[in-house]
Amino acid sequence: MIILIVGGSGGIGQALVKRFASEQPKAQIYATYRTTKPNIESSHIHWVELDASREEDVRALAKQLPNVDMLINATGLLHTPDKLPEKSIQEFDPDFFNENLKANTLPTLLLAKHFAKALKAKQTTYFVALSARIGSISDNQLGGWISYRSAKAALNMALKTISIEWRYKLPNCCVLAFHPGTTDTALSVPFQKNVPPGKLFTADFVAQSLIDLIQSKQASDSGGFYSYDGSAITW
């Protein structure tokens, strides 16, 4: 089995690499990092430097991996060193909006384009992206965080659209959007004080929840948006 974890250097990405490495000792795990290579080593973990928003990087990796059983994209961005998500449209900044699209939406589109061939197989394959409930239009009660929300809504639309196209072209591929819940990683640090008790998950718990979800889904479930507890989220 070949597993590719894009954004394997992130909080959830690293937990996925460790979990898969212990649960699937026969799998070859390819994991990507952009800036710093994590110190997780094993003979079946292969680290690759990749900027998932650069098409030439994604194309080059796809050339190296002609067959992939499971591709999980765990890249994303909520804040930068000098920008927090917007509380009001008055704080909207075009550069921050574009950074959000580049980190939260673009990588999944490039990965789908270049890995479609690798995911086409007789057995079930998986194409999964880490999304967020906040990207659900029907679930939006609070407003705010407009760049992140919009980028995740665009990601959700991209995943739904890819799942429809692949229903015929890659009938054995299951395309899923996954909401991890608030997870204790660098991404959520500025917002953790508002999280109700018991609702800040460890990255390890979330990685296991995603692995359990994948194991419970088949190609006929393609095009779904699921939460860490396995419940479906409306688009």
Ligand SMILES: NC(=O)c1ccc[n+]([C@@H]2O[C@H](COP(=O)([O-])OP(=O)(O)OC[C@H]3O[C@@H](n4cnc5c(N)ncnc54)[C@H](OP(=O)(O)O)[C@@H]3O)[C@@H](O)[C@H]2O)c1
């Ligand atoms: N943590 C939460 O509470 C939470 C809640 C809902 C949804 N999510 C989603 O879950 C996913 C993982 O988040 P996380 O909590 O693990 O965040 P994280 O620890 O901040 O990790 C995000 C990773 O994305 C990588 N990345 C960003 N842009 C990239 C690019 N163009 N190419 C390659 N890598 C890129 C970053 O790499 P560098 O470090 O090299 O920049 C970083 O390793 C994200 O999609 C996030 O939106 C998280």
